Amino acid sequence: MPHRLTDHSLRSDGSSEYRITSVQYAEYVGYSEANGVLPPYPIVVLRPGDQGPIFTVTAEDGDETYSLKVNGNTVQDLDDRVTSFEDGFNRQWIILYRGDERAYTVQERAGNSLAWTVPGPDLNHMQVLLEPLRECTPLVPAQLFNFELVNP
DSSP states (O other): OOSSGGGGOOSTTSEEEEEEEETTTTEEEEEOOGGGOOSSEEEEEOOTTOOOOOEEEEEOSSTTEEEEEETTEEEEESSSBEEEEOSSOOOOEEEEEETTTTEEEEEESSSSOEEEEOOOTTOSSOBOEEEEOOOOSSOOGGGOEEEEESOO
16 A cells, blocks of 8 residues: 555646545545535535545645645635635645554644544534544544545
8 A cells, every 4th residue: 555645646747536435434535515515515424335526636745745626626624624615725634644554644734733533423414524633553443544546
């Protein structure tokens, strides 16, 4: 398994395409336009059997620093929730491979240690949240994700 996401870059711009799954639920992560939701679209854990959308992951300046887009919209944070919308701002994320868990964490580059976190199964709305990274061993599955390269 590669350590840097763009080790297998398929494009000249340094980007690659992936489907993302939550380790906690073993389901794809995607965006929700259900019930006529308007932007910003929440990034959610999809229902079992739903095909995950393709995320474009582009290397940025800095080690393990990337921007993400899904369906043409930039993946961003909004009130400690992960969303996608286009406002011209390029949010940067630190995506680190965690060898012991064989998965990745996704953290804000903004200087805090907020990481993508899937909610507990008791919530009806499975939007990915931003919560402090729990630096324990092993890392909690709620903060781990797999990136599946599309068209390797």
